[in-house]
Amino acid sequence: MAKHDIVRAGSPVLRDRAAEVPPEELGTKPLLSLVRTMVEAMRRAPGVGLAAPQIGVAKRVIVLEDAERLMAKLGPAERADRERAPFPLRVVVNPVLTVVDEAPRVFFEGCLSVPGWSALVSRAREVEVAGTDEHGAPVSWRVAGWPARILQHEVDHLDGTLYVDRMLTRTFSHNEEAAAHWLALPVTTVREKLRA
């Protein structure tokens, strides 16, 4: 699977509501194969999360993983600000998301289906997700900070929502421009300067 096999904004599958995975599909070869393909695509990109519609499959399956090498450019203060730390691979089938702490957290966010771009997006600080893994074992994860952001982003994909629907539109930036002008600044300063 090549990098471009991640479908991009404009593909109808990214705008549909993905279907629940029926119980009889849990643990089957096709579902395990789907999850394997998603994990490979996420790691190859590389990204910290992927939803099945992003590889053209309209099913409610998400994978998430964050690793030290993906946050190597962030200093200790930036990591603390974002509440970002590595976590091992998580697979959630039919995820149901509940907001635990709706306090808004605003940071730059991107999407493998909108490659090359990013924008400030407000997300709830803490959420809880319930569902199963690909074998049908119950999954329940309550988490704050960056993983909570990833979860909200991926579950949005299953409902046909992209971060561009939620972004502070005036902060929409090419990644090179974001790196050159905005990423090093406090978010409050970025919002002042961009009037966002």
Ligand code: ZN
């Ligand atoms: Zn995305």
